[in-house]
Amino acid sequence: MRIAIDMDEVLADAHGGQRALYADAGFTIDDADLRGRRLRDVAPHEAVIAVERHLHQGTFFANLDPMPGATAALRRLCATHEVFIATAAMEYPASCGHKVAWVMRHFPFFDLDRLVLCGDKSIIKADVLIDDHARHFDGFGGQGLLFDALHNATVDWPHRLTYWDHAHSTLQEMSA
Template sequence: MGQIPPASMRCASAFSPIPSSRAIAWRSFEMRIAIDMDEVMADTHAAKLALFAARGYTWSEEEIAGRHLSDLAGSEDAAQVESEMQRGLFFADLAVVQGAQEGIAALAQDHEIFVATAAMEYPASCPHKIAWLARHFPDISPMNIVLCGDKSVIAADLLIDDSPRHFTGFGGTGICFDAPHNRGDQVSHRLTNWADAEAMVSGFA
């Protein structure tokens, strides 16, 4: 993996919600932060619950803690939900995770922000993900959106992701964003909500 250039040499992203500053060509950043989309920025979990509810499934928080929903449903129903997600339109109208817009805007004051989503798991989702980001996070430049598979290719200081498996091979520090399916995972750093993001990230700067 190539070396991350010093913060003082990095080109600024277009994500610059800074008062009285319309456009800044170059800025010094403390860190480069890569942020996952699904269950971190976009509430994929709620949308998947709705798909399973339409097939007659309801689960308590205790039942889904540490489990993937597809493992709790019948194999045929799980396959149908997976097929619907593979068509891509599922990703078009997801709700925004509570506090994500405010939390990411706060981080963007001092850090270079990239979105890194494993979209290759659902190739048809790509145009919908890009449109979703443009609608809900318009200050994030398209040049700062990475649609990938293996996130070990990402060169960043921090990766905020709900799937700890993406930290394997990643050259920076992984921060696990809390989600029902990862509650049983042992991780070094866990972010439970976006309100705490700025304080947690400041400890790595």
């Protein structure tokens, strides 16, 4: 099976990183109050501007932690499937080099020839796309597997991945 996996909020804890940036800008919120919403949708305008300025510098993407279980899951998937990391990097073009370095540091076993820095993910040819934004499934030729995140908690989607520990079994169920 050919699998494409998003980076931010799927392999990399971009939410945790953004939460820290918003806290530095003076804005905090409980996770319960974020269900179905993104931080930038509820934060004061001044905090959003400060965080966006930082995101556009690109270094933010170099310092994220991997999502819990992502390293072991990616290693296991790479052993049995054709796996690509497909990240929509064009919103923050300065992030590209930092994203490559991040993959090298946290997934040294991953073949960088299979790292795709793109904008519109409909260009990806794979059987499954694991992503935290259902909008990336529009025009995608395979099946979308929605990775759970606070911002997509209210999105109705038939295939969800809640934890990386369930990746193998969820993909098996989807292919049955």
